[in-house]
Amino acid sequence: xxxxxxxDMFSKFGLMIVGLVVFAAVVGxxxxxxxxxxxxxKDIVVLAAFLAPSFILLGVGLVYPAIRTTLLSFQNRNSTExxxxxxxxxxxxxxxxxxxxxxxxxxxxxxxxLSTIFGLAYAVFIDKSYGEKILKSLVxxxxxxxxVGAGIIWxxxxxxxEVGFSEQIGLLNQILVWLGQEPQQFLxxxxxxxxxxxxxxxxxxxxxxxxxxxxxxxxVPLEVIEAARLDGANAWQSFWNVTVPAIRGTLVVVITTxxxxxxxxxxxxxxxxxxxxDTSVVANEMYTQAxxxxxxxxxxxxxxxxxxxxxxxxxxxxxxxxxQKEIR
Amino acid sequence: MSDTTASAETTAEQxxxxxxxxxxxxxxxxxxxxxxxxxxxxxxxxATAAAITIAVLWTIPTFGLLVSSFRTxxxxxxxxxxxxxxxxxxxLENYFEVLTVSGASSANLGQYFVNSLxxxxxxxxxxxAIATMAAYAFAWMKFRGSxxxxxxxxALQIVPLQMALVPLLQIFSGVLGISGTFPAVWxxxxxxxxxxxxxxxxxxxxxIPGEVIEAARVDGANQTQIFFRIVIPLALPALASIGxxxxxxxxxxxxxxxxxxGGTADVAPLTQRLAELVGNFGRNTERLPAAAxxxxxxxxxxxFSLQRYFVRGLLAGSTKG
Numbered sequence: 001x002x003x004x005x006x007x008d009m010f011s012k013f014g015l016m017i018v019g020l021v022v023f024a025a026v027v028g029x030x031x032x033x034x035x036x037x038x039x040x041x042k043d044i045v046v047l048a049a050f051l052a053p054s055f056i057l058l059g060v061g062l063v064y065p066a067i068r069t070t071l072l073s074f075q076n077r078n079s080t081e082x083x084x085x086x087x088x089x090x091x092x093x094x095x096x097x098x099x100x101x102x103x104x105x106x107x108x109x110x111x112x113x114l115s116t117i118f119g120l121a122y123a124v125f126i127d128k129s130y131g132e133k134i135l136k137s138l139v140x141x142x143x144x145x146x147x148v149g150a151g152i153i154w155x156x157x158x159x160x161x162e163v164g165f166s167e168q169i170g171l172l173n174q175i176l177v178w179l180g181q182e183p184q185q186f187l188x189x190x191x192x193x194x195x196x197x198x199x200x201x202x203x204x205x206x207x208x209x210x211x212x213x214x215x216x217x218x219x220v221p222l223e224v225i226e227a228a229r230l231d232g233a234n235a236w237q238s239f240w241n242v243t244v245p246a247i248r249g250t251l252v253v254v255i256t257t258x259x260x261x262x263x264x265x266x267x268x269x270x271x272x273x274x275x276x277x278d279t280s281v282v283a284n285e286m287y288t289q290a291x292x293x294x295x296x297x298x299x300x301x302x303x304x305x306x307x308x309x310x311x312x313x314x315x316x317x318x319x320x321x322x323x324q325k326e327i328r
Numbered sequence: 329m330s331d332t333t334a335s336a337e338t339t340a341e342q343x344x345x346x347x348x349x350x351x352x353x354x355x356x357x358x359x360x361x362x363x364x365x366x367x368x369x370x371x372x373x374x375a376t377a378a379a380i381t382i383a384v385l386w387t388i389p390t391f392g393l394l395v396s397s398f399r400t401x402x403x404x405x406x407x408x409x410x411x412x413x414x415x416x417x418x419x420l421e422n423y424f425e426v427l428t429v430s431g432a433s434s435a436n437l438g439q440y441f442v443n444s445l446x447x448x449x450x451x452x453x454x455x456x457a458i459a460t461m462a463a464y465a466f467a468w469m470k471f472r473g474s475x476x477x478x479x480x481x482x483a484l485q486i487v488p489l490q491m492a493l494v495p496l497l498q499i500f501s502g503v504l505g506i507s508g509t510f511p512a513v514w515x516x517x518x519x520x521x522x523x524x525x526x527x528x529x530x531x532x533x534x535x536i537p538g539e540v541i542e543a544a545r546v547d548g549a550n551q552t553q554i555f556f557r558i559v560i561p562l563a564l565p566a567l568a569s570i571g572x573x574x575x576x577x578x579x580x581x582x583x584x585x586x587x588x589x590g591g592t593a594d595v596a597p598l599t600q601r602l603a604e605l606v607g608n609f610g611r612n613t614e615r616l617p618a619a620a621x622x623x624x625x626x627x628x629x630x631x632f633s634l635q636r637y638f639v640r641g642l643l644a645g646s647t648k649g
Contacts, residue, residue: 050465061519065495144631146580
């Protein structure tokens with residue numbers, strides 16, 4: 001540890017403390033002044049003091065930018081003139097962008113389904129097993145770490161070394177070698193590389209599906225299952241005809257939630273291939289266009305497409321959650 | 329009053345443990361009948377075997393990287409981590425190298441670790457504080473249009489981060505001139521965290537029993553006093569869960585960091601540096617395992633020590649982003 005590092009560290013933490021103190025002082029002052037407002041109209045002043053910080057931030061940081069992004073998507077690269085639908089024509093005619101859109105569809109078709117199936121199966125298995133807590137933690141753990149961290153973990157799993165050049169350092173290729181097969185460049189060979197990226201997302205999301213579904217399964221009344229068993233249903237039948245219908249609400253929430261997360265996936269692609277070798281997805285391409293190439297019009301158009309894709313899923317999710325609430 | 333407070337706390341706690349979309353209350357513990365026990369004995373070995381297989385498959389990638397991080401650079405480059413079972417070795421060299429060696433070509437993770445903390449702590453506290461205020465106003469101050477405004481805030485969750493990046497960056501660099509500084513990253517995270525935090529905290533704060541608030545009002549407390557003396561203490565478990573979730577979200581984030589931090593060792597967090605290092609995998613092969621674990625250590629500590637809070641935050645906040 002050099003003294004340079006320590007100075008740097010103290011100055012940064014100093015800045016952080018200043019930031020926290022300033023924030024607390026501003027919020028405190030606003031509330032204090034509202035509290036001291038004259039009796040007439042005090043209610044409104046207090047209300048404004050409580051709501052204003054949120055509304056200013058959301059207005060400036062989310063509402064205005066969302067509207068502006070929508071407008072930008074109809075303008076040229078540096079937003080100097082209107083170009084109509086040109087950015088969208090570009091999107092649906094450029095082969096690389098079509099691949100990107102196709103990849104996004106593959107992601108959103110596979111990740112929610114497979115994560116939910118694995119998560120559900122695992123939740124059922126551990127429901128009857130010993131050491132349930134530990135088993136749960138192990139599969140749930142990837143959910144706590146960053147997508148970048150997960151990307152690095154899997155880069156090592158997929159790592160490829162030319163035959164004869166060196167021993168394999170990636171486990172998957174070593175297994176192929178042990179089985180007498182040729183090692184593969186998992187992240188380079190298109191179109192299969194997209195599936196190996198998707199595998200990482202499934203690895204992360206399965207734990208999430210499992211935790212929610214496990215809680216839901218424990219909520220299914222035992223008597224109903226027992227009754228089904230007494231009526232002669234085997235384990236498989238009682239699972240399909242009793243458990244699954246009973247946890248339908250949770251299943252919908254799990255699938256829609258993972259779908260939304262999948263549509264917005266950015267870090268995994270960024271960290272593992274950078275979107276090269278035909279693996280790009282909309283969220284990654286948006287970043288590349290806007291911030292690496294300075295194509296703000298095209299980047300904004302991609303952001304708008306992402307919004308349009310997410311919208312129906314969120315609306316559906318909200319409706320299901322509302323219904324669940326009413327049933328409660 | 330203490331009785332009502334206690335019961336408010338318990339119902340609120342239960343609410344936190346109930347995942348989204350679940351309508352039934354979890355059954356407390358399974359009554360184990362004799363027939364049941366026989367049936368369990370028949371089915372459970374296979375289920376357990378399957379469960380353990382999946383658990384092992386799920387853990388191997390992380391375990392492999394952890395093992396790698398303790399091998400010497402030569403070993404990491406020349407063969408796989410499973411060789412440790414044949415020729416055991418152990419070194420902390422990689423951790424030492426990535427954390428402390430400074431210079432243009434080194435990982436410099438010590439600095440980035442500090443940056444991650446300096447970003448994540450305020451970026452977790454700010455939105456929680458502001459959202460609690462708004463949630464209280466929506467839940468307990470009667471005003472016209474409150475319902476419509478709340479739906480509007482809720483609807484903002486639909487807007488993907490990507491929709492806000494370009495204009496917000498233009499505001500930060502053009503109007504405020506703070507692009508590439510810590511405050512820029514704090515503000516960005518605060519804004520993106522707000523809709524969900526307000527929504528979740530509103531759900532929670534609105535379930536505080538009306539009698540508690542009413543009793544305080546009768547005793548002469550005004551809105552600000554009620555907020556600080558009643559609402560915040562009662563909402564603490566929820567604040568903790570949502571705060572932990574927001575902290576981890578910020579800690580693990582890459583996109584916001586890439587756009588707003590400027591990308592230098594002055595401000596950028598660990599995730600950004602890791603993404604850079606992995607971008608040149610060939611040159612950084614021996615550094616990456618240790619580097620990755622340095623960024624994973626905080627989430628893993630939070631995960632294993634505060635799992636209960638973490639799960640709650642996750643169940644509630646999974647739709648974020």
